[in-house]
Amino acid sequence: MLEQLLNALLAVFLGVGACTLYYVGSNFLLDQVFADSGENSVRNSRQRAAIRPWLFLAPALLILSIYLVYPVLETLRLSFYNFGGFEFVGLKNYIWATKNPEFLQAIGNNFMWLIVVPTLSVAFGLAVAVLADKLWWGTIAKSLIFMPMAISFVGASVIWKFVYDYRGPDTDQIGSLNAFVMMFGFEPQAWITLPFWNNFFLMVILVWIQTGFAMVIFSAALRGIPEATLEAARIDGAGEIQLFFKIMIPQIMGTIMVVWTTITIIVLKVFDIVLAMTNGQWNTDVLANLMFDWMFRGGGDSGRGSIVALMILMAVIPIMFWNIRNFRKEEEAR
Amino acid sequence: MTFRKPQHLTLGRLFNHLALLVLVLLWILPTIGLLVSSFRDKDQLAYSGWWTALTTSEQNDWGRTGKAEDQIEKSGNYVISGTILEPGEKTILTFNTNFWNLSAYKSGETMILKDDSHFTLQADGKYEWVSQKPFTHKRGKRIFYVANVPPSFSLDNYREVLSSENVGQSFVNTFTVTIPATIIPIMIAAFAAYAFAWMEFPGRQFLFVCVVGLLVVPLQMSLIPLLTMYNKIGTFFGTEAKSYLGIWLAHTGFGLPLAIYLLRNYMGSLPRDIIESARIDGASHFQIFTRLVLPLSIPALASFCIFQFLWVWNDLLVALVFLGKQDNQIVLTSKLRELLGSRGDNWEILTSSAFISIVVPLLVFFALQRYFVRGLVTGSVK
Numbered sequence: 001m002l003e004q005l006l007n008a009l010l011a012v013f014l015g016v017g018a019c020t021l022y023y024v025g026s027n028f029l030l031d032q033v034f035a036d037s038g039e040n041s042v043r044n045s046r047q048r049a050a051i052r053p054w055l056f057l058a059p060a061l062l063i064l065s066i067y068l069v070y071p072v073l074e075t076l077r078l079s080f081y082n083f084g085g086f087e088f089v090g091l092k093n094y095i096w097a098t099k100n101p102e103f104l105q106a107i108g109n110n111f112m113w114l115i116v117v118p119t120l121s122v123a124f125g126l127a128v129a130v131l132a133d134k135l136w137w138g139t140i141a142k143s144l145i146f147m148p149m150a151i152s153f154v155g156a157s158v159i160w161k162f163v164y165d166y167r168g169p170d171t172d173q174i175g176s177l178n179a180f181v182m183m184f185g186f187e188p189q190a191w192i193t194l195p196f197w198n199n200f201f202l203m204v205i206l207v208w209i210q211t212g213f214a215m216v217i218f219s220a221a222l223r224g225i226p227e228a229t230l231e232a233a234r235i236d237g238a239g240e241i242q243l244f245f246k247i248m249i250p251q252i253m254g255t256i257m258v259v260w261t262t263i264t265i266i267v268l269k270v271f272d273i274v275l276a277m278t279n280g281q282w283n284t285d286v287l288a289n290l291m292f293d294w295m296f297r298g299g300g301d302s303g304r305g306s307i308v309a310l311m312i313l314m315a316v317i318p319i320m321f322w323n324i325r326n327f328r329k330e331e332e333a334r
Numbered sequence: 335m336t337f338r339k340p341q342h343l344t345l346g347r348l349f350n351h352l353a354l355l356v357l358v359l360l361w362i363l364p365t366i367g368l369l370v371s372s373f374r375d376k377d378q379l380a381y382s383g384w385w386t387a388l389t390t391s392e393q394n395d396w397g398r399t400g401k402a403e404d405q406i407e408k409s410g411n412y413v414i415s416g417t418i419l420e421p422g423e424k425t426i427l428t429f430n431t432n433f434w435n436l437s438a439y440k441s442g443e444t445m446i447l448k449d450d451s452h453f454t455l456q457a458d459g460k461y462e463w464v465s466q467k468p469f470t471h472k473r474g475k476r477i478f479y480v481a482n483v484p485p486s487f488s489l490d491n492y493r494e495v496l497s498s499e500n501v502g503q504s505f506v507n508t509f510t511v512t513i514p515a516t517i518i519p520i521m522i523a524a525f526a527a528y529a530f531a532w533m534e535f536p537g538r539q540f541l542f543v544c545v546v547g548l549l550v551v552p553l554q555m556s557l558i559p560l561l562t563m564y565n566k567i568g569t570f571f572g573t574e575a576k577s578y579l580g581i582w583l584a585h586t587g588f589g590l591p592l593a594i595y596l597l598r599n600y601m602g603s604l605p606r607d608i609i610e611s612a613r614i615d616g617a618s619h620f621q622i623f624t625r626l627v628l629p630l631s632i633p634a635l636a637s638f639c640i641f642q643f644l645w646v647w648n649d650l651l652v653a654l655v656f657l658g659k660q661d662n663q664i665v666l667t668s669k670l671r672e673l674l675g676s677r678g679d680n681w682e683i684l685t686s687s688a689f690i691s692i693v694v695p696l697l698v699f700f701a702l703q704r705y706f707v708r709g710l711v712t713g714s715v716k
Contacts, residue, residue: 064591309552
């Protein structure tokens, strides 16, 4: 075990060393080849200026191409090929997918996730941000609500599986939800196998994690609202509730959109929670889990797996363009 | 009039306090439940809710009396005595010889058995079994009882998962993945970010827009092609396709867009004057980057470090695809997922393993929260 950790440290050392060697070495070489002296001094300095950016960029561009750009194109290609990726089958995989009940079910569930999780996370995040800013112990409260952000999806799944634990109605419950429900005289339930509603019990986990994120961003944005604006509204007789809906929300609308889209992307990629809680059983499958399943089930089918991945990408593309447009606008404003 | 307003305010304030308190409790109780449970005795954990952890609980159990060979003769009677409780802190409430009517005899009472022998059991577990005829039984008689068990907390669950479930090894594996996968991307990203922020070259805008686009490309898109590629490379060189080197590079690739984006935004917001005056003084971009921009960017570097650390530590998908399941490669998240499948009812194992897997991120999080929040805010409010 110790040896393994030493190997990891050695890897850090070698990795950092290789990077340093590359950056220092290539820059040094550039300065030598196109030296600053001699009759070509001006031309050389122009050459250096043209080449140096690419020396800075090369490793990043190389890795991005191998790990992100090439795979996207390859996945697109594979979606037209059979399970092993060697025989062109045209649209067969696509047609198969549109008739596959698992796939349709996953899309339906993903839709519910996309509506419920961002809405609730944003709503709770806003509520906590507004409430906490007014109270002396607000910082502690925010810190505690933010904490689940540090917990892995699998860890969170264990935490919540314990909350949802089910024992027969005649014994003491050890899951807090069932104990709570029985306190009010209701029957205990096996929550994660409860048809349809079990989806929502899984969504709770992601809301629990993402609310902290929304809260932190909103808290910063709310602090950015000029005090004069709020004061003016108060003088005009606006109550706290009016202030919230008529001043604060419109003022931070841009931020709300950013948080909403960020959480939407996280929802589209959610995999760990479903895998750990149900592995898609009891009608809880989502695209990301289905993709993993098709990728490996029965030796794996790269064509069908690719189709699910493309489905996720397609859902992300509008957000991608929206991000790029926003970025362009900011750049112009700079 | 003058009295009403403050009173109204206080009510509103009270509502604020209460609402926030309820939310905070809702958010932290699940984690507290897990934490408390992980320290509880495993039998108690299986039969009572974690919220009862501090109270004394009732437990049904049974013990055996001594055999015939243990009897002694005492003034014409035959007596077997001893204790049916293991040394501990249980106290017996009621007992019987069968388990369907456990409350038949209170501790201290004497039960008369079919053969007219007298059996007395004290609260502390000491019993005395008296008969006029000699005992002949070869096996001890079973006595069922209800006992009070005081709360007991220990590190036993942790000891068990660290030794027999190999969670300790997974902990080391997770570190092995996380450290290089956090540090290597930073360096590569910092150089690229500087180029995007301060250097002139054709296609600068276009390439950076591509990076912004890659920010949201789902990881799922990369899995199949990369796995195929790794397998081919593995076969070509005759090595394992699933290796630490492979996952370090994969995490580097997946972390780069965010790293470049965050660092470029930060470096771009540094005052133009500093960089331009350094240029005029004859410093090259390489010198400006290493001597000026890098030291000034430490807050942004720290933010990204925390992001990447938490992301890699908590990742399951990449680890499942690019690492094996054998003991020397399985990371904490995969291990936890495996335990959920195989030991789904053993909450003493699940709670303590889960806590082991979340303790490091929690420490990092609470220690460096300020940098983390700063990174989040600059990363998304723009």
